[in-house]
Amino acid sequence: MIDIVNQINAVRREVANRPGAEGEVRALRLTRTYQAEVEDVWDALTNEERIPRWFLPITGELKAGGSFQLEGNAGGEIRRCEPPTLFEVTFGDENSIVTVELSSGGQDTTVLVLEHTVPAGLFPDSGTLSVGPGWDQAVLGLGRHLDGEDFADSAAEHDTPESREYAGAAVYAWVAVLEAEGRVEAAELKTAAEAAHEHYNPSS
Secondary structure: OOOOHHHHHOEEEEEEEEOOOEEEEEEEEEEEEEEHHHHHHHHHHHHOOOOHHOOEEEEEEEOOOOOEEOOOOEEEEEEEEEOOOOOEEEOOOOOOOEEEEEEEEEEOOOEEEEEEEOOOOOOOOHHHHHHHHHHHHHHHHHHHHHHOOOOOOHHOOOOHHHHHHHHHHHHHHHHHHHHHHHOOHHHHHHHHHHHHHHHHHHOO
């Protein structure tokens, strides 16, 4: 059973526009602490045998300069890989960048920070709602794996009623972040939230 309230509250969510190497970027960030050592979390994130047990089947050359393809999802290039604390990849497009950083949280815990950036203005600011809940499902799946769960079919697990309910709750957690940021008009936010909820937790 997924404790949806506790799992939602375990993630810190942030969104902001900030300077990037080639102009302003729109940055979405999730931070979560896991009860596992950094090396174990790194291995779960980068070992091609472990990734399908919590996320999606993956193919490619998983090292700096290599490329990857997630089954039924995005692929990209591996731009940086600094074991066991940092990797950076393109995700679906060369302007869509995902960076994952790990650090020790003390007492055998690991702090994960996942940041996804795209050029500012490429999508409406409310587009956070079409991406954020998906990353929520990923960090949830990682946590369940680190706690000893393995999924025979990870894609099917992410589509269970329980997982969809979690993703639906994550939509509204991201709505709260966007409301606090104050960049998206209320009507646009409402429409985007309804569309995202129907995508992640349809007919609920």
